[in-house]
Amino acid sequence: MDLDAARGKISEVDRKLVELLNERARLSLSVGAAKRQSLKEQGASGEPEVYVPAQEKRVFEKVRGLNQGPLSADSVCAIYREIMSASISLQSDVSVGYLGPPGTFSHQAAIKRFGDSLAYVPYPKIEDVIAATEKEEITYGLVPIENSTFGAVVQTLDVFVNQPRVRIRAEVYLPVTQSLLSRYQLSAIRKVYSHPQAFGQSRQWLDQNLPNASRIDVASTAKAAELAAAENYTAAISSEVCASIYNLDVLAKDITSTKDNTTRFFVLGQSSDTPTGDDKSLLMFTVDHRQPGALCSALDVFAKYKINQTAINSRPSLQRQWHYMFFVEIAGHELDECVARALTEIKEYCLDLVVLGSYPRQAY
Numbered sequence: 001m002d003l004d005a006a007r008g009k010i011s012e013v014d015r016k017l018v019e020l021l022n023e024r025a026r027l028s029l030s031v032g033a034a035k036r037q038s039l040k041e042q043g044a045s046g047e048p049e050v051y052v053p054a055q056e057k058r059v060f061e062k063v064r065g066l067n068q069g070p071l072s073a074d075s076v077c078a079i080y081r082e083i084m085s086a087s088i089s090l091q092s093d094v095s096v097g098y099l100g101p102p103g104t105f106s107h108q109a110a111i112k113r114f115g116d117s118l119a120y121v122p123y124p125k126i127e128d129v130i131a132a133t134e135k136e137e138i139t140y141g142l143v144p145i146e147n148s149t150f151g152a153v154v155q156t157l158d159v160f161v162n163q164p165r166v167r168i169r170a171e172v173y174l175p176v177t178q179s180l181l182s183r184y185q186l187s188a189i190r191k192v193y194s195h196p197q198a199f200g201q202s203r204q205w206l207d208q209n210l211p212n213a214s215r216i217d218v219a220s221t222a223k224a225a226e227l228a229a230a231e232n233y234t235a236a237i238s239s240e241v242c243a244s245i246y247n248l249d250v251l252a253k254d255i256t257s258t259k260d261n262t263t264r265f266f267v268l269g270q271s272s273d274t275p276t277g278d279d280k281s282l283l284m285f286t287v288d289h290r291q292p293g294a295l296c297s298a299l300d301v302f303a304k305y306k307i308n309q310t311a312i313n314s315r316p317s318l319q320r321q322w323h324y325m326f327f328v329e330i331a332g333h334e335l336d337e338c339v340a341r342a343l344t345e346i347k348e349y350c351l352d353l354v355v356l357g358s359y360p361r362q363a364y
């Protein structure tokens with residue numbers, strides 16, 4: 001086929017594609033109308049959930065299975081991310097809050113999960129994102145929860161300890177590459193700004209290469225880049241995206257201590273999604289300190305029901321000194337029968353058990 005003929009055929013395919021995309025969009029408007037109708041029939045007030053991670057997971061799996069190439073399944077899924085983003089925005093005005101300013105890994109994770117068609121709202125602190133979700137100032141809030149190198153994001157867990165009225169709706173994994181950004185050469189740098197998590201992920205590199213520079217914690221890696229752009233003899237540990245946003249040079253790339261450094265985020269909303277058959281749930285509880293082995297007995301309930309624990313963390317309970325709030329993530333959905341039974345049983349050993357949410361398991 002010659003060039004003109006190939007371009008002519010592409011143009012014909014584009015015409016059909018645009019037609020099909022709009023046909024799909026009209027159907028997603030019908031989905032929105034059906035959700036509203038069903039809420040009305042149940043006598044419930046408020047807007048239906050427009051972002052449905054369980055359904056999106058099914059669509060991605062279906063599309064992966066259908067794909068015969070030459071496009072890679074990942075490319076087709078990236079295109080579908082945008083198609084679904086557009087159909088969400090058509091159903092309703094959706095806004096997603098994240099830890100800003102623009103360019104943070106939270107911002108990148110939000111775009112990875114929600115695509116380009118939604119409105120993004122930066123907040124200066126993680127607790128502000130959670131408070132804005134609680135007040136429904138934004139439709140969904142995205143917060144970091146743990147990093148594969150440095151562990152739990154304690155700022156997020158500490159807000160959960162106060163039991164905000166939000167539910168986890170989805171999880172997102174984002175590969176994270178930390179870099180040293182500055183307007184100066186390495187030898188001139190006296191001060192480094194970053195988020196405590198990014199310092200933790202890059203500590204070895206800093207000890208070796210900038211042992212005498214002071215390390216100043218700030219609320220986000222993008223805030224660090226903003227400060228490094230404004231102040232003399234400073235640098236930031238941040239993302240390469242921020243190097244271009246804040247006009248900084250990348251002095252060193254990929255300075256984290258482990259390979260495949262990845263951060264996991266939660267999408268928070270007003271409710272969790274329905275079970276998919278492959279979900280996880282995050283529980284938060286304290287145990288009765290007067291019962292010896294109470295934590296062990298609580299965790300034993302999961303063993304009894306053959307429920308896998310995928311993560312465990314603890315934070316000070318803030319109620320009594322040396323008492324802890326435990327965060328246990330398990331495989332399964334709160335509405336799965338065996339999880340529901342285990343939760344009833346585990347309450348015997350736990351005080352204040354809260355299910356923070358159930359969400360479809362995502363690939364790393």
Ligand SMILES: C=C(O[C@@H]1C=C(C(=O)O)C=C[C@H]1O)C(=O)O
Nearest residue numbers: 028031050051052055056084087
């Ligand atoms: C259309 C829906 O709403 C959203 C859009 C989807 C899509 O375009 O396929 C899938 C899930 C939802 O995030 C739905 O719930 O089915």
